[in-house]
Amino acid sequence: MNHRDTDSTASTASDPSSRARRSDADVEEIARLLPPPAHRDLPHEQYLHRKERLMRSIDHDHADARADRTGRTREGRPGARSARRLLRPALLVPVTALALGGILATGVALTNGDDAPATAATGRHDARDMRPAAALLDQISDAAGKGDALRVRDDQFAYTRSKVRGADLTSGKAVVGPLRDRESWVSQEPGPLRKLGLVRSEGETLPINAELGDTHGTPAGLGRPTYRWLSTLPTDPEKLLAYLYAEVPKSDGAERDQAVFDCIGGLLGGVTPPETAAALYRAAARIPGVTKVPTAKDVTGRTGVGIARDDTTFGARTEWVFDARDLTFLGSRSYLFKDTQYGKAGTLMSAEAVIDFAVVDKAGQTPDTRSS
Numbered sequence: 001m002n003h004r005d006t007d008s009t010a011s012t013a014s015d016p017s018s019r020a021r022r023s024d025a026d027v028e029e030i031a032r033l034l035p036p037p038a039h040r041d042l043p044h045e046q047y048l049h050r051k052e053r054l055m056r057s058i059d060h061d062h063a064d065a066r067a068d069r070t071g072r073t074r075e076g077r078p079g080a081r082s083a084r085r086l087l088r089p090a091l092l093v094p095v096t097a098l099a100l101g102g103i104l105a106t107g108v109a110l111t112n113g114d115d116a117p118a119t120a121a122t123g124r125h126d127a128r129d130m131r132p133a134a135a136l137l138d139q140i141s142d143a144a145g146k147g148d149a150l151r152v153r154d155d156q157f158a159y160t161r162s163k164v165r166g167a168d169l170t171s172g173k174a175v176v177g178p179l180r181d182r183e184s185w186v187s188q189e190p191g192p193l194r195k196l197g198l199v200r201s202e203g204e205t206l207p208i209n210a211e212l213g214d215t216h217g218t219p220a221g222l223g224r225p226t227y228r229w230l231s232t233l234p235t236d237p238e239k240l241l242a243y244l245y246a247e248v249p250k251s252d253g254a255e256r257d258q259a260v261f262d263c264i265g266g267l268l269g270g271v272t273p274p275e276t277a278a279a280l281y282r283a284a285a286r287i288p289g290v291t292k293v294p295t296a297k298d299v300t301g302r303t304g305v306g307i308a309r310d311d312t313t314f315g316a317r318t319e320w321v322f323d324a325r326d327l328t329f330l331g332s333r334s335y336l337f338k339d340t341q342y343g344k345a346g347t348l349m350s351a352e353a354v355i356d357f358a359v360v361d362k363a364g365q366t367p368d369t370r371s372s
Contacts, residue, residue, distance in 0.1 A: 132292040133307060137285040140307075143327040145278035150271065152227040152359050157185040157197060158271040159366065160357045162331070164201075165299050166350040167342070174336075174343040179299060184208070185363040188226045192217030196224060198363045205364070222247060222263065227359075231273045237282035244283065257287050258311040258318075265320055269329040269354040296321045298331035299351035315340040316349055329354060 152158075161183050167174035186197040186208070194217045196208040210218040220229040234240040245256065248263045264284050268277070284290060289309050296306025298321045305327075308319040315338040321330040333351035336343055358367040 131285075133290045134285040136292050136305060137281045137290075137307060140322060140327045141278040141281035141285075144281060145274050147274035147277070149274055150227065150359060152188055152271065154189050154228070156188050156359050156361055157363050157365075158188060158227065158357070159360045160184050160186075160270050161355045161366075163300050163353040163355060164351065165348065167348060169342060172341070174347050174349060176348050183366070185360065185365075186224070186226075187363070188228065188359075190220045190226065190228065191224065192219040193224075194218075200364075225267055227271055227273065230267070230276045233276050233279070235275045235279040237279050237286065240279045241283040241286055253313060255311055255313050257289060258309060258313070261287050261290065261309045262318060265318060265332055268320065269331065269352075270357045271359055293319055298353040299333060300331075300353045302330050302353065304330055310337055315345075 161181075163179055164182050165177060165179045167176045169175075180201055183200040184197065185199075187193055187195075192210070192214065194210045194214075196210065196218060199206055199208055211223050218224050220226040234243055241260070244260045244263055248259050250256070250259070261284065264280050267280055272280075284307065287309070291308050291310075293306030293308050295303065296308075296319055297303050302321070302323075304322050304324045306319045306321050308317055310317045315336050316334050317337040318332065318334045320332050322328065323330055331351065331353035334349040336345050336347045336349065338345050342349075356367065360367065
């Protein structure tokens, strides 16, 4: 940050309105320090996680400034902790995230479709070839396609309960946190919405706000995949993959194939139309570099089979874990497969295990309380 004049600082300390202006200026200055999305140097999930932590810090600082002006402490003022999205990660949304952890568009430019892989454009690779990953994804697709389609109203919420664990990169090194419980409720209204739902973690329930930059709210789409929107996606795997290569946000330095793989991962494991889920798995089979993991574990220790891809740019491997018996999606995890500036090979970056999901009528409602 820029250094300020000592006299100016003293004057600000004695003038509440000046302190407020300075606080606002500090917030703007911190925001300018955020790396532009088109030049991020972290895997997508970790980029969103780091941004979310910084934005929450800004919110807390701003809350402190407001508390100073009113003479109240932050601890004594209701609602002092403003919320930012806790999404996986398309993967926050991995925050199923919103997990959801996971997953959201970050305001970078979209591609024009010229980056679609040759396999998607020409169909030279059959989804049922004998590559182990493609064969496994074909079986997973068949299993997913047999699921029951749901009737989801626009006034309902997609509920997900999961176990999550992630690395804090604020210090420049990956500091892996404890395993935490998380619940999320994502509105199914087409939007655009300024309040996307709720997330509950570590005993705290927070609103999920519109994506950064969406002044008028976030509409249904890749950044907020509602059940109705998902049902509009192409079910032909080649057309679906071409669509994703055209629409997934593009950033300099990031592998295009990995970005699409991560986007698909962010759409798995929740309330998804069976035909769409089946098409997503067959589309993933056509992405170069996708491999089968004969034995994989989710963050809770559940063992199954896995599908993985290595992001050679950032040295991180993303794995999707499936139950070995019925091939249902158990969760995902991302870890370093080589030493990097963030840690040694094997360091966990993020992980989520999906425990339960459902459609409920109200934010805050769980499947156990739907009838009460």
